[in-house]
Amino acid sequence: xxxxxxxIKGLRKRIGKxxxxxxxxxxxxxxxxxxxxxxxxxxxxxxIRMLVxxxxxxxxxxxxxxxxxxRDFVKAMxxxxxxxxxxxxxxYLTGMENLQHFSRMIPDFDSKHLEYVVKLVRLxxxxxxxxxxxxxxxxxxxxxxxxxxxxxxxxxxxEPTNGLDPMGIREMREFIRFLAEKEGLTVLVSSHLLxxxxxxxxxxxxxxxxxxxxxDTVSNLLNxxxxxxxxxxxxxxxxxxxxxxxxVILDEEKQLVTPLSENSSVWNRMLVENGVEVHEIxxxxxxxxxxxxxxxxxxxxx
Amino acid sequence: MNKLxxxxxxxxxxxxxxxxxxxxxxxxxxxxxxxQFREVQRQIEKLGDVDWxxxxxxxxxxxxxxxxxxxxxxxxxxxxxxxxxxxxYYLDNNINPAEPGAPTFVRSFAQESITLFVPLxxxxxxxxxxxxxxxxxxxxxxxxxxxxxxxxLLSKYVALLLSISIIVVLMGLLxxxxxxxxxxxxxxxxxxxxxxxxxxxxxxxxxxQLIDQWQYILMEFGLVWFVAIVVGTLSFMxxxxxxxxxxxxxxxxxxxxxGLILSNLVSSWQSAKYLFMINxxxxxxxxxxxxxxxxxxLLFSIGVLAVWAVIALFVSFSVFVRQDVY
Amino acid sequence: MNKTYVTIVSFLSIGAFLVLLFGFSWTIQxxxxxxxxxxxxxxxxxxxxxxKEGKTIVALGDSLTRGTxxxxxxxxxxxxxxELEEKTDEKLTLHNYGVKGYRSEQLLNQVxxxxxxxxxxxxxxxxxxxxGNDLFQGGQTLVSPKxxxxxxxxDQYVRNLKETMELIKSINQxxxxxxxxxxxxFIDLEDAATTTAVVRDWNYSTNLLLDQYPNTVFVPTFDxxxxxxxxxxxxxxxxxxxxxxxxIAERVASLITW
Numbered sequence: 049x050x051x052x053x054x055x056i057k058g059l060r061k062r063i064g065k066x067x068x069x070x071x072x073x074x075x076x077x078x079x080x081x082x083x084x085x086x087x088x089x090x091x092x093x094x095x096i097r098m099l100v101x102x103x104x105x106x107x108x109x110x111x112x113x114x115x116x117x118x119r120d121f122v123k124a125m126x127x128x129x130x131x132x133x134x135x136x137x138x139x140y141l142t143g144m145e146n147l148q149h150f151s152r153m154i155p156d157f158d159s160k161h162l163e164y165v166v167k168l169v170r171l172x173x174x175x176x177x178x179x180x181x182x183x184x185x186x187x188x189x190x191x192x193x194x195x196x197x198x199x200x201x202x203x204x205x206x207e208p209t210n211g212l213d214p215m216g217i218r219e220m221r222e223f224i225r226f227l228a229e230k231e232g233l234t235v236l237v238s239s240h241l242l243x244x245x246x247x248x249x250x251x252x253x254x255x256x257x258x259x260x261x262x263x264d265t266v267s268n269l270l271n272x273x274x275x276x277x278x279x280x281x282x283x284x285x286x287x288x289x290x291x292x293x294x295x296v297i298l299d300e301e302k303q304l305v306t307p308l309s310e311n312s313s314v315w316n317r318m319l320v321e322n323g324v325e326v327h328e329i330x331x332x333x334x335x336x337x338x339x340x341x342x343x344x345x346x347x348x349x350x
Numbered sequence: 351m352n353k354l355x356x357x358x359x360x361x362x363x364x365x366x367x368x369x370x371x372x373x374x375x376x377x378x379x380x381x382x383x384x385x386q387f388r389e390v391q392r393q394i395e396k397l398g399d400v401d402w403x404x405x406x407x408x409x410x411x412x413x414x415x416x417x418x419x420x421x422x423x424x425x426x427x428x429x430x431x432x433x434x435x436x437x438x439y440y441l442d443n444n445i446n447p448a449e450p451g452a453p454t455f456v457r458s459f460a461q462e463s464i465t466l467f468v469p470l471x472x473x474x475x476x477x478x479x480x481x482x483x484x485x486x487x488x489x490x491x492x493x494x495x496x497x498x499x500x501x502x503l504l505s506k507y508v509a510l511l512l513s514i515s516i517i518v519v520l521m522g523l524l525x526x527x528x529x530x531x532x533x534x535x536x537x538x539x540x541x542x543x544x545x546x547x548x549x550x551x552x553x554x555x556x557x558x559q560l561i562d563q564w565q566y567i568l569m570e571f572g573l574v575w576f577v578a579i580v581v582g583t584l585s586f587m588x589x590x591x592x593x594x595x596x597x598x599x600x601x602x603x604x605x606x607x608x609g610l611i612l613s614n615l616v617s618s619w620q621s622a623k624y625l626f627m628i629n630x631x632x633x634x635x636x637x638x639x640x641x642x643x644x645x646x647x648l649l650f651s652i653g654v655l656a657v658w659a660v661i662a663l664f665v666s667f668s669v670f671v672r673q674d675v676y
Numbered sequence: 677m678n679k680t681y682v683t684i685v686s687f688l689s690i691g692a693f694l695v696l697l698f699g700f701s702w703t704i705q706x707x708x709x710x711x712x713x714x715x716x717x718x719x720x721x722x723x724x725x726x727x728k729e730g731k732t733i734v735a736l737g738d739s740l741t742r743g744t745x746x747x748x749x750x751x752x753x754x755x756x757x758x759e760l761e762e763k764t765d766e767k768l769t770l771h772n773y774g775v776k777g778y779r780s781e782q783l784l785n786q787v788x789x790x791x792x793x794x795x796x797x798x799x800x801x802x803x804x805x806x807x808g809n810d811l812f813q814g815g816q817t818l819v820s821p822k823x824x825x826x827x828x829x830x831d832q833y834v835r836n837l838k839e840t841m842e843l844i845k846s847i848n849q850x851x852x853x854x855x856x857x858x859x860x861x862f863i864d865l866e867d868a869a870t871t872t873a874v875v876r877d878w879n880y881s882t883n884l885l886l887d888q889y890p891n892t893v894f895v896p897t898f899d900x901x902x903x904x905x906x907x908x909x910x911x912x913x914x915x916x917x918x919x920x921x922x923x924i925a926e927r928v929a930s931l932i933t934w
Contacts, residue, residue: 355686356682356683356686359682359685359686359689360682363681363682363685368685401794403790403791403794404771404791404794404795406791407771407773407789407791407792407795408771408772408773411772411773411774411775414775414776415742415774415775415776418739418775418776418777419776438789441789441790441791442789442790444790511693512686512689512690512692512693513689515689515690515692515693515696516685516688516689516692518692518696519692519695519696559706568695568698568699568702569699569700569702569703569706570699571696571699572696572697572698572699572700572701572702572703573699573700573703575696575697575699575700576700636703647707648703648707649704649707649708652704
């Protein structure tokens with residue numbers, strides 16, 4: 049059940065003299081939700097456009113279910129569904145007409161599947177209304193419906209929660225998990241929000257300036273990164289004490305920052321016993337910026 | 351492929367392109383019908399009777415007078431000279447070049463509209479057929495289907511050809527019906543002369559043929575259709591090359607208007623005859639008016655236009671298939 | 677529902693495509709074959725019998741008939757018709773076939789045309805101005821008049837005019853023909869004596885010819901322009917201006933009787 053559905057090798061893209069993507073390698077398995085994390089401008093969208101055949105890579109190869117996107121475009125694309133950026137559908141057609149339009153581009157399409165997909169994204173009530181009357185969330189759902197029309201094995205979603213309200217974001221998240229777990233799809237989700245990736249992905253690739261910095265499971269990545277913030281007086285004494293046990297940083301607000309650890313209760317007792325008052329211990333989920341600072345060793349996110 | 355063409359027809363129809371074009375045609379044709387009607391009224395007032403020979407003779411005299419006025423360009427003079435000789439030929443052979451009735455209106459309307467009106471209508475459909483998908487972003491959905499890019503573009507082109515065909519036919523029908531209400535519906539069998547050529551400003555009548563008006567109209571609309579396809583193909587190419595619909599419309603419009611202006615100026619600039627916009631007036635050859643550059647013939651113009659269209663198609667496809675879509 | 681609509685439009689379009697393709701290929705085939713002319717002289721269809729109502733005036737000739745130089749664009753024909761309309765209750769129909777720059781030879785050719793002949797047949801009055809361009813040739817002749825050249829021109833002119841007159845008379849015996857004579861636009865310049873002599877001689881020859889035909893009137897204009905020629909000439913110093921045309925019109929009008 050863990051076949052490789054999407055594999056990327058040595059992917060590069062040069063536009064003019066600037067190399068935008070500087071060699072990407074990663075593989076996706078069936079049934080997993082894969083996060084593609086990076087700040088705006090890191091090359092996420094360019095990479096995704098290469099994956100779906102909109103942009104030709106300068107070098108490297110992309111295989112969807114074993115078919116080369118460049119050489120076997122039609123076969124590769126019949127296993128792939130995608131939304132690139134916003135789901136731009138034809139506003140003057142109804143939701144149903146939009147779906148029929150795209151279904152006519154799929155060889156041997158079974159029209160029963162159309163109804164199934166509409167039910168899946170819960171658009172039955174509004175499917176015969178013109179798309180221009182849809183809310184953004186409905187458009188997003190219709191976008192997913194069109195991506196699912198061809199029974200893809202790989203689903204690529206570029207910033208799927210962009211512009212949705214909290215309710216919509218939650219629905220989308222659950223839906224993506226459902227597709228991966230129940231339908232066995234490989235879902236690639238790009239985002240610039242760590243929290244989002246954290247909540248829905250199994251694995252994540254962190255990308256910056258056209259390079260993959262790290263590919264790991266979400267839990268590993270975050271464990272490695274989570275920190276504790278100590279508010280103590282006197283600060284200097286507390287720092288010296290903690291340094292004996294772990295690495296300590298003094299931040300701008302005169303707080304002590306240490307890595308998250310099971311030993312924190314031990315450290316706490318040590319501080320108290322030595323006469324340092326501990327006012328507050330806070331577990332801090334790192335921001336994307338922190339993560340990048342950590343991973344790139346101080347290079348800024350820009 | 352049929353399904354793809356169906357998709358493109360669906361989009362053209364649902365974008366209300368055809369309806370807009372039909373509405374424009376209906377309004378303008380009504381306008382021209384009214385203008386023509388007033389002209390006939392004026393003739394009756396001025397001349398007392400409406401025998402066509404009298405009218406034609408008067409037209410000949412009027413044209414001759416214009417010929418002698420100073421400050422008239424050589425190109426225009428040649429045109430007028432040919433026209434006088436032609437009118438005289440009609441008169442001598444006792445054939446009315448303007449048998450009253452809707453078919454005559456249709457015939458002259460097609461002749462007048464081939465250089466600007468029809469191309470403009472076609473541009474409404476052709477100019478945004480690719481660029482609108484690009485500006486709306488739907489091109490990303492279109493190109494990530496399991497269909498080769500050239501097939502998608504081809505389906506768009508075929509849909510364009512079909513739309514052009516129905517627009518041209520509808521123009522004929524509308525012109526016939528609207529003008530028929532005013533001028534009557536008869537006159538399909540009226541005799542018409544074609545095959546005039548001009549050699550050195552002199553009318554050559556050795557190949558003149560007498561045909562029924564319905565034959566002439568069919569030929570004429572065939573030519574209008576061909577011009578519409580060529581203009582459509584060029585707009586199609588611009589639509590692929592330029593992201594904005596208004597930019598491609600602007601470029602095309604500038605070319606067409608430049609063509610109209612140049613046609614009256616270029617008789618001494620030989621190589622201008624290879625420009626597509628100089629060659630658009632194909633119906634002029636049928637009617638026998640003198641060409642913009644001496645020596646141009648119907649087959650020459652058709653050839654030039656065909657070459658332009660083939661190059662445009664080639665450029666469209668090779669760019670579209672390779673293009674990176676952002 | 678919508679799907680069938682699109683299908684119907686598509687099929688209609690395919691039909692349109694085929695029809696137009698046929699029209700286009702027919703044109704090409706027709707052009708390629710380049711058949712010899714298939715036009716034979718059409719038999720004259722029914723003689724047009726104009727329901728005669730009122731009077732018909734046919735004006736023939738050169739720029740004077742056309743009205744060149746008149747600021748109002750009417751010419752003496754225009755003023756003439758205006759005057760006649762005041763005088764009579766009858767409906768007047770005018771056919772003006774004057775062409776700027778016409779010489780007697782071109783007039784003759786024009787009169788040979790069927791349509792003009794039809795009009796002449798119906799005419800009650802025919803008014804002509806001709807000869808000015810034969811003689812003056814745009815002002816060249818009289819700059820350096822050579823007697824033998826002028827007499828050559830005059831002979832040609834008289835021959836053409838004679839033929840024209842005979843043609844008109846053979847078509848319509850009853851119409852009254854008025855031929856407006858020449859004036860001397862150069863009478864104010866040097867050499868006036870010479871030019872005047874030439875114009876008078878020319879008019880004399882015209883008059884002499886017209887005397888041979890009944891119902892034919894030579895209308896002199898020489899005297900009209902004799903004294904204050906510049907008051908009556910257009911800025912080209914050749915054609916009359918409005919006032920000049922009005923003078924001619926008055927004179928012709930006074931001669932016309934129905």
